[in-house]
Amino acid sequence: MDFEELYQQVILDHSRRPRNFGELPDADVNIEADNPMCGDEIALHLKFGADDKIEGVTFTGSGCSICVASASMMTQKLKKKSREESSALMHTFHDMLTAEQETEPPAVLGDLALLKGVRKFPLRVKCATLAWHALEQALQTKQGAAASDPGI
Numbered sequence: 146m147d148f149e150e151l152y153q154q155v156i157l158d159h160s161r162r163p164r165n166f167g168e169l170p171d172a173d174v175n176i177e178a179d180n181p182m183c184g185d186e187i188a189l190h191l192k193f194g195a196d197d198k199i200e201g202v203t204f205t206g207s208g209c210s211i212c213v214a215s216a217s218m219m220t221q222k223l224k225k226k227s228r229e230e231s232s233a234l235m236h237t238f239h240d241m242l243t244a245e246q247e248t249e250p251p252a253v254l255g256d257l258a259l260l261k262g263v264r265k266f267p268l269r270v271k272c273a274t275l276a277w278h279a280l281e282q283a284l285q286t287k288q289g290a291a292a293s294d295p296g297i
């Protein structure tokens with residue numbers, strides 16, 4: 146199987162059966178993001194644990210296959226990650242799609258590396274990074290803002 150075939154199979158699979166798709170009733174943060182150029186509209190739902198690591202993450206909305214597949218794969222990567230780790234992953238992913246020099250994607254990206262072909266299509270880069278922009282905003286929310294209890 147060559148890269149293009151693999152790419153298409155994985156993307157299609159995620160876009161048809163997105164993982165972690167649905168509401169997150171006890172979410173701490175809900176961020177909406179849209180990409181009018183394509184019509185992608187998603188919302189990211191995040192719950193942080195007592196250790197401020199990502200306890201739960203889901204997304205809702207609709208978008209093109211690149212957008213949904215990227216969001217689906219992203220949510221699979223975020224569980225139990227700290228804000229710093231999530232942010233680092235986001236930058237790694239973003240670099241893969243926007244860095245001037247094309248480089249071999251780091252192993253940490255896993256299946257997300259299959260989206261690297263998108264870098265040739267600037268309009269689709271916006272689709273692939275939409276969920277990540279929502280993540281960026283979510284990570285900037287005040288630490289422990291929702292259920293913080295200063296009790297020891």
Ligand code: ZN
Nearest residue numbers: 183185209272
């Ligand atoms: Zn799109």
